[in-house]
Amino acid sequence: MTVSPLFELRGISKEFPGVKALDNVSFEIHAGEVHMLVGENGAGKSTLMKILCGAYRADQGSFLQNGEPVTIENATAARKFGIAVIFQDFTLVPYLDIAQNIFLGREFPGRLPGLIDRRRIHAQAKRVLDMIGFDIDPRIPVHKLGVAQQQMVEIAKALSQDARILVMDEPTAALSDRETERLFAMIAGLKKNGVAIIYISHRLSEVFALGDRITVLRDGRKIASLLPAESTPDQLVTLMVGRPVDTTYTRPSRPTPGEVVLDVKNLSGPSGFSDINLTVRAGEIVGLSGLVGSGRSEVARAIFGADRVTAGEIRLFGERIGGSVEDSARRGMALIPENRKTQGLALARSVGDNIVLAGLRKLFPSGFFRPGRAMKAARAIIDKLRIATPSPRRPVATLSGGNQQKVVIGKWLNADARFYIFDEPTRGIDVGAKAEIFRLLDGLVHNGAAILMISSEQIEIVHICDRAYVMRSGRIAGELAHHELTEANIVRLGIHQ
Amino acid sequence: MIAHKLNLDSGTIARVPGVAIVLGVLCVFFGVTSPGFTTPANIANILTQSTILLLLALPMTVIIMTEGLDLSAGAVLTFASIVLAITVVTTGSAALGLLAALTAGLGFGLANGLLIAVFDIPPFITTLGTLGIAQGLSLVVTDGQSVVGIPRSIEMFYSGTAAGIPLPVIIGALAYAATHVLLYHTRFGTYVFALGGNREALKVAGISVRGMLIRVYVFGGLMAGFAALLMTARLNSAHPTAGIGMEFDAIAAVAVGGTSFERGNGWLLGTLLGVIAVGVLRNGLNLLAVPSSAQVGCIGALVIIALFIDGLRGER
Numbered sequence: 001m002t003v004s005p006l007f008e009l010r011g012i013s014k015e016f017p018g019v020k021a022l023d024n025v026s027f028e029i030h031a032g033e034v035h036m037l038v039g040e041n042g043a044g045k046s047t048l049m050k051i052l053c054g055a056y057r058a059d060q061g062s063f064l065q066n067g068e069p070v071t072i073e074n075a076t077a078a079r080k081f082g083i084a085v086i087f088q089d090f091t092l093v094p095y096l097d098i099a100q101n102i103f104l105g106r107e108f109p110g111r112l113p114g115l116i117d118r119r120r121i122h123a124q125a126k127r128v129l130d131m132i133g134f135d136i137d138p139r140i141p142v143h144k145l146g147v148a149q150q151q152m153v154e155i156a157k158a159l160s161q162d163a164r165i166l167v168m169d170e171p172t173a174a175l176s177d178r179e180t181e182r183l184f185a186m187i188a189g190l191k192k193n194g195v196a197i198i199y200i201s202h203r204l205s206e207v208f209a210l211g212d213r214i215t216v217l218r219d220g221r222k223i224a225s226l227l228p229a230e231s232t233p234d235q236l237v238t239l240m241v242g243r244p245v246d247t248t249y250t251r252p253s254r255p256t257p258g259e260v261v262l263d264v265k266n267l268s269g270p271s272g273f274s275d276i277n278l279t280v281r282a283g284e285i286v287g288l289s290g291l292v293g294s295g296r297s298e299v300a301r302a303i304f305g306a307d308r309v310t311a312g313e314i315r316l317f318g319e320r321i322g323g324s325v326e327d328s329a330r331r332g333m334a335l336i337p338e339n340r341k342t343q344g345l346a347l348a349r350s351v352g353d354n355i356v357l358a359g360l361r362k363l364f365p366s367g368f369f370r371p372g373r374a375m376k377a378a379r380a381i382i383d384k385l386r387i388a389t390p391s392p393r394r395p396v397a398t399l400s401g402g403n404q405q406k407v408v409i410g411k412w413l414n415a416d417a418r419f420y421i422f423d424e425p426t427r428g429i430d431v432g433a434k435a436e437i438f439r440l441l442d443g444l445v446h447n448g449a450a451i452l453m454i455s456s457e458q459i460e461i462v463h464i465c466d467r468a469y470v471m472r473s474g475r476i477a478g479e480l481a482h483h484e485l486t487e488a489n490i491v492r493l494g495i496h497q
Numbered sequence: 498m499i500a501h502k503l504n505l506d507s508g509t510i511a512r513v514p515g516v517a518i519v520l521g522v523l524c525v526f527f528g529v530t531s532p533g534f535t536t537p538a539n540i541a542n543i544l545t546q547s548t549i550l551l552l553l554a555l556p557m558t559v560i561i562m563t564e565g566l567d568l569s570a571g572a573v574l575t576f577a578s579i580v581l582a583i584t585v586v587t588t589g590s591a592a593l594g595l596l597a598a599l600t601a602g603l604g605f606g607l608a609n610g611l612l613i614a615v616f617d618i619p620p621f622i623t624t625l626g627t628l629g630i631a632q633g634l635s636l637v638v639t640d641g642q643s644v645v646g647i648p649r650s651i652e653m654f655y656s657g658t659a660a661g662i663p664l665p666v667i668i669g670a671l672a673y674a675a676t677h678v679l680l681y682h683t684r685f686g687t688y689v690f691a692l693g694g695n696r697e698a699l700k701v702a703g704i705s706v707r708g709m710l711i712r713v714y715v716f717g718g719l720m721a722g723f724a725a726l727l728m729t730a731r732l733n734s735a736h737p738t739a740g741i742g743m744e745f746d747a748i749a750a751v752a753v754g755g756t757s758f759e760r761g762n763g764w765l766l767g768t769l770l771g772v773i774a775v776g777v778l779r780n781g782l783n784l785l786a787v788p789s790s791a792q793v794g795c796i797g798a799l800v801i802i803a804l805f806i807d808g809l810r811g812e813r
Contacts, residue, residue: 055701076703091701093694095762100687105702107684114683143760 287468352392402433606718693761
């Protein structure tokens with residue numbers, strides 16, 4: 001075909017501090033086509049789409065509409081080109097009703113200037129909802145809806161904009177089978193009307209059922225653009241993960257693991273996981289893998305006692321523990337959370353203050369704080385972990401990501417933890433610091449600690465862990481022993497086939 | 498959870514907001530204990546006296562819905578009242594006086610809005626600062642003395658009636674209706690919900706978060722300026738300490754009314770009931786000869802009790 005594409009992105013590059021998110025990526029979309037965008041977590045899919053819809057600006061690259069160069073400075077400009085996005089993280093206002101959310105920013109004017117025509121908004125919303133077969137009263141406030149229903153509102157919002165290019169970022173992640181079917185029927189209808197659809201998915205069945213074309217991203221680069229009829233799911237998995245082996249860190253040999261430290265049986269909880277069984281022994285690092293949103297962090301929080309559990313039991317050193325973070329911490333459990341800025345650190349406080357925080361009870365049994373003793377304890381940790389800070393008095397916020405992460409780890413070292421849960425310990429950390437963090441983890445298990453490590457980067461799991469569990473949709477999809485631990489196996493278990 | 502322990506029927510109890518229960522209990526209690534409470538004259542009195550608070554609590558609801566706060570409301574009210582009094586006394590024109598008061602309110606509202614939206618200073622700090630400035634200005638301008646000689650044309654706004662209804666009650670009703678329309682039937686109101694609920698949604702929709710925030714605080718300043726008219730009329734003078742603590746009553750009324758400080762969850766009717774509850778409490782305590790210093794403590798308790806009842810409903 002020689003028809004110029006409806007929209008084209010050429011040579012897009014985007015850099016965030018320390019990460020090259022996109023490197024010279026070109027992408028085109030034709031009218032009436034469903035273009036699947038696939039890749040691992042962090043491959044650059046969402047960044048590319050945020051650039052397309054004007055939320056981010058590209059460092060380099062150009063846009064063409066019907067072959068003519070155009071610019072997208074912001075969200076309003078993107079909307080003018082008929083680009084609408086169904087975001088994965090919802091852009092809904094909880095205390096407005098469904099109709100008001102669908103038409104947010106595009107309210108119909110009422111009879112008097114400044115007023116809005118609520119009746120017309122509700123009528124139009126009803127029409128859009130009927131169109132996608134979502135039978136619900138548009139007057140219901142969004143905060144009363146479940147996640148699947150919110151997803152449907154988000155879809156209705158995008159469709160109501162008469163989009164010519166519709167971006168869907170994992171739209172079925174929260175939908176039931178019936179709603180998914182309805183969405184697919186919708187997509188077929190839109191195609192017929194000449195709408196171009198960019199569809200991001202981790203579910204291979206969808207990729208092959210819906211896609212007219214597939215583009216694979218990996219590490220911010222476009223790896224391949226292929227036709228579903230000419231490829232197989234296995235080929236696709238290989239393209240998604242098949243990168244050169246990361247040699248920055250090699251795992252030293254570890255002694256045979258000792259006693260069972262953590263034993264989780266049939267654990268279920270309201271935050272979205274069920275029937276979780278896993279064990280971690282002294283002296284081993286066990287991986288917990290799976291896609292973002294598969295319930296990994298929720299399981300970690302539940303084990304630590306930060307979230308409620310509805311069924312099952314957690315044993316630490318053989319003793320049943322009962323779901324409070326104080327209890328878990330006292331028994332030697334430490335959770336190093338995913339988001340260290342909001343959950344792990346008091347950013348404005350000093351390095352020293354943060355380090356002694358978790359060990360206050362042990363350092364000052366009398367309850368009176370003694371600055372000298374705290375400073376000494378902090379200095380010891382700073383030396384031990386080689387935290388790059390001129391003084392324990394510096395605010396944590398001034399440190400680099402890798403050093404901040406070391407402070408979080410140091411905090412728990414000081415508290416004498418013997419079982420650690422690391423949730424994405426290397427997120428936002430550069431390669432050199434990563435290797436150091438891994439060395440730290442190794443040091444911990446050598447001294448007899450046990451570690452459960454969550455990571456979205458399969459390569460890390462493969463290199464660091466002795467074995468791994470892979471989660472899918474809130475359940476353990478499988479356990480991989482050390483000899484089975486490969487990226488391809490992790491991806492296969494984690495993806496919906 | 499607690500509702501189950503107390504064996505409350507969640508079907509019926511759950512739907513009655515805490516503020517309505519509190520208001521009902523207060524009315525019954527004072528109705529029984531002080532004979533003068535239920536007379537028509539006293540009820541008119543409660544409503545009249547509640548108007549100034551209502552004029553502050555209405556915009557406070559809107560501001561709190563945006564996850565903001567306006568601690569300067571009482572001090573701006575005081576300052577606007579002094580500006581109004583001085584203008585009226587020097588020019589003799591009530592219209593010019595009101596205009597001056599509105600301008601003063603607008604100025605402080607705009608300052609709050611700009612500092613919060615453009616310079617990203619937290620609302621608590623910003624309005625604590627403007628509280629001090631407005632209060633200081635009031636004391637400096639008056640040298641700590643009352644401004645007297647308010648003409649009858651101003652005073653009648655508080656003491657006058659229309660068709661037998663006190664003018665302040667009519668003004669309060671109009672202000673409530675106007676704020677209701679503003680919040681539930683305009684773009685501005687829709688975006689207020691989004692400012693507190695999900696600012697990202699506003700940005701994606703191409704709406705200026707800053708512009709909307711500034712407007713919210715300007716609305717607060719203007720209402721304080723307008724409330725100054727009623728306060729000056731009520732006192733028949735302007736006094737540099739007259740409005741001290743009014744922001745406490747206004748925030749308390751909003752909280753009693755069930756507006757949440759998170760996620761843009763607001764309820765304007767709840768604020769109206771909250772204002773009346775605060776008014777009933779003060780009036781009843783006056784009738785029981787409880788000193789005004791102890792009344793503040795009772796209002797504090799009122800807030801906690803109303804929110805506790807809302808907590809039983811599982812709303813918070």
